[in-house]
Amino acid sequence: MSGPLLLGVRHHGPGSARAVGAALDAARPPAVLIEGPPEGDGLVHLAADERMRPPVALLAHAVDDPGRSAFWPFAAFSPEWVAVRWALAHGVPVRFIDLPAAHSLAMDPSGADPAPAAGDDGPAAGAGSGGPEPEAGAAGAGGRAPEAGEGGEPVPGPGGPGMRIDPIGVLADAAGYDDPERWWEDVVEHRGGDGPADAFAPFAAVAEAMTALRETYGHGGHERDLIREAHMRLALRAARKEFGDGVAVVCGAWHVPALAERRTVAADRALLKGLSKVRTETTWVPWTHRRLSRYSGYGAGIDSPGWYGHLFEVPDRPVERWMTKVARLLREEDRPVSPAHVIEAVRLAETLAVVRGRPFAGLGETTDAVRAVMCDGSDVPLDLVRDALVVGDVLGEVPDAAPAVPLQRDLARQQRALRLKPEAAERGLELDLRKDGDAGRSLLLHRLRLLSVGWGEPAAGRGSTGTFRETWRLRWEPELHVKVAEAGMWGTTVLAAATAKATSGAASAGSLGEVTALAEQCLLASLPDALPVVMAALADRAALDTDVGHLARALPALARSLRYGDVRATDTEALGEVAAGLAERICVGLPPACTGLDADAAAEMRDLIDGVHTAVALLPGSSGTAPRWRDALRRLAARDTVHGVLRGRAARLLLDEGQLAEDEAARLMGLALSPAVPPAQAAAWIEGFVGGESGGGLLLVHDERLLGLVDAWLTGVPDHAFTDVLPLLRRTFSAYEPGVRRTLGELVRRGPAATPGGAPPEPAAPGFGPGLDASRAEEVLPVVRLLLGIAGGAAGGGGDGGGAGATGATGPAAGLTGPAGLTGPAGATGTASPTKPTGPAAGGAEPTGPAAGGSGATGPVAGGAESTGPTGLTGPTGDAPPTKPTGPAAGGAEPTGPAAGGSGLTGAARSGADGGGGGRHDDFAGVTR
Secondary structure (H helix, E strand, C coil): CCCCEEEEECCCCHHHHHHHHHHHHHHCCCCEEECCCHHHHHHHHHHHCCCCECCEEEEEEECCCCCCEEEEEECCCCHHHHHHHHHHHCCCCEEECCCCHHHHCCCCCCCCCCCCCCCCCCCECCCCCCCCCCEECCCCCCCCCCCCCECCCCCCCCCCCCCCCCHHHHHHHHCCCCCHHHHHHHHHHCCCCCCHHHCCHHHHHHHHHHHHHHHHHCCCCCCCHHHHHHHHHHHHHHHHHHHCCCCEEEEEHHHHHHHHCCCCHHHHHHHHCCCCCCCEEEEEEECEHHHHEHHHCCCCCECCHHHHHHHHHCCCCHHHHHHHHHHHHHHHCCCCCCHHHHHHHHHHHHHHHHHCCCCCCCHHHHHHHHHHHCCCCCCHHHHHHHHHHHHCCCECECCCCCCCCHHHHHHHHHHHHCCCCCCCCCEEEEEECCCHHHHHHHHHHHHHHHCCCCCEEEECCCCCCCCCEEEEEECCCCCHHHHHHHHHHHCCCHHHHHHHHHHHHHHHCCCHHHHHHHHHHHHHHCCCCCHHHHHHHHHHHHHHCCCHHHHHHHHHHHHHHHHHHHHCCCCCHHHHHHHHHHHHHHHHHHHHHCECCCHHHHHHHHHHHHHHHHHHHHCCCCCCHHHHHHHHHHHHHHCCCECHHHHHHHHHHHHHCCCCCHHHHHHHHHHHCCCCCCHHHHHHHHHHHHCCCCCHHHHHHHCHHHHHHHHHHHHCCCHHHHHHHHHHHHHHHHCCCHHHHHHHHHHHHHCCCCCCCCCCCCCCCCCCCCCCCHHHHHHHHHHHHHHHCCCCCCCCCCCCCCCCCCCCCCCCCCCCCECCECCCCCCECCCCCCCCCCCCECCCCCCCCCECCCECCCCCEEECCCCCCCCCCCCCCCCCCCCCCCCCCCCCCCCCCCCCCCCCCCCCEEECCCCCCCCCCCCCCCCCC
């Protein structure tokens, strides 16, 4: 063929990648030109390194402003990556021919410059065009290719300013498809190889289609691409002079007509004249499949990088192998998936492809089959499949020989030393700071957070509030390489950079809260050189700031920092002095600061009060601060000009600390809920006292007086005011646990408990039931006694000594009425004749209680002659004539209960000579030791 071999491809398409490999094998070009930044020419040889594992990306950033950066991603199934690897394997020169990053990074990302930045066109499909599409970095700069499938609807007529078309959408619509992605898959991605003779046919067909589109729509609304295509044409001319006309060009299909167009050199150079330029640095960085997804905002992103990678890696029976992967994933999640499910899912996917007229079962068919066969029609497990397989968390690797800023190299060294490998998938990390390795990991993560390198974020721990434990959530994103490059301006090591940034931040902080947060970060990151500077700034700011809100926001962070000092062996004496001073000033200024606040300001102040209350308890040597803080809360709770939510919260904090008697709390609630108080203010007081997650629900469960006051107030709210207080009440009680709400409902339905004296209470306020119905209660007492094993009443009796306590008894068992009978030694020394006791702890004839005692008995039950227990113990016959006891554990002749013994025994039941009972008993229910 005459002229250069123009291979128009789509970004990250496995069909295009296989076609490129076949075309290069067939053509054997003397050189390969690829759409990409020419600054990458010096790094392209690293693609042959065995430690280079895609997905990876070329990263270019401005030297003076690393935040202005752009990425050119490559996946294993990217046509450009296949071309690079083919050229290196065959010893063929390979070069990038796109607009240099030095120009693209110098352009205004807002679009004011004729050649705008990468990634400012928003999410795009990237269908039908190719080249490793540059993705915007932190500042959103970089060259931008016009990709098919991005933005806008096709509009007839020549392209005009601002009009954007979707080339693949136009072609799919012409073919009768309503889904451009499905059309592209059917035509290109799922197309099987037809042999070497057909190697160039797909590229010729795509070039013809794109030529027709460019003739109709012009540049398609991408004016800036005229500059890029001019540079590509100049680079192609230079390569043809050097290597001949047989060079191969791998670029986006949208650009093929422009490269084939005949233009003069002067015209192309005129387009490039006057472009701004910056100094840049370029390197390889790892990339992820997730960042290849269009859902991440990548302009040339694809829906399913994991699926495309599977199609490229497994050309043989891809559907069967895909279903096997899905089954393995679901089985790891304890889903019941068998080989029969796999077989049936494959059959269903292939059947759906035939029904839908597709040449191959695509992702849509396999997803529908997985949902129906393996997920029982549920999308919940299917979301897991989409996240783990369809998109995936594959993270590439680059060799150590790749250029990197010194800070990046120090970070990589520490990652290896601490065995903290970057991973694309989010994972949890539990650290015990008492261990050297975990302490080192914690310091590294905290220092990186201070440098705005968000590799890890602190998370809530599992049940431990100690300062020696930390929980992190880790996920490495490719953009973090840009953050590391930006942080390189502060130093060449992580420690030096964090120290320099903290020192600079102390001088530029705009508020007390910022300095306090910085001090906490310095302690967590162990920056001893920066801490004195930060502490000096903190002391100055704290002395000048008079806003109680600012002071209250700063104190909790200081209190936490003081706790961290213990486990990290940091001197926090100066920090403690500042914290104590802040606490004193808050105690003085809090009541006036809480006066006259509206509802929103009061809610914010309530959170601050909670934070200060916790912080005061954490301050070392708080014996002097705590009383003053409690005095401030008392003044707050009693001040009528303070918003109800704050007065209620202050009362609750005092009650929890044991500084407010329950009667006083009930009095305050009664005053707050009195008829003279507007319903809205009363509801606000309730919200402050028992609202939120402060355990107020349990307080009402266990203190029915308070619950009664709330219920009485609620039932007395006038109808016209009820709708006003309802949102407050709903917000208050909806925060309770379901079990707490259910218990409160049951208590309200039951009504107030009986009074201690036994007399039924008077009928309560509306909403409560009447008092105790004694006659109805009597009806259930026999059943209750039967369940508890109590056959008689609770009073104890006996002869001269009252049953268990005979004449001369000195022990505490005499006349006991408790259900277990005796709680100490009987101490009986007399020879009292047994009588008929009626209490549960009596000995003698026909006792009805669960325990009878005699002389010398020390257990709760004493029996009579030849009493036997489960341990086989026996005792001598008592002096009293045996009678027939009816209690569950009475002494007598041959008792069969499980606890019987003789004089001097220490078991649960004994028989004694003086004071023992007789007869036989048949049960021992309800007797406890």
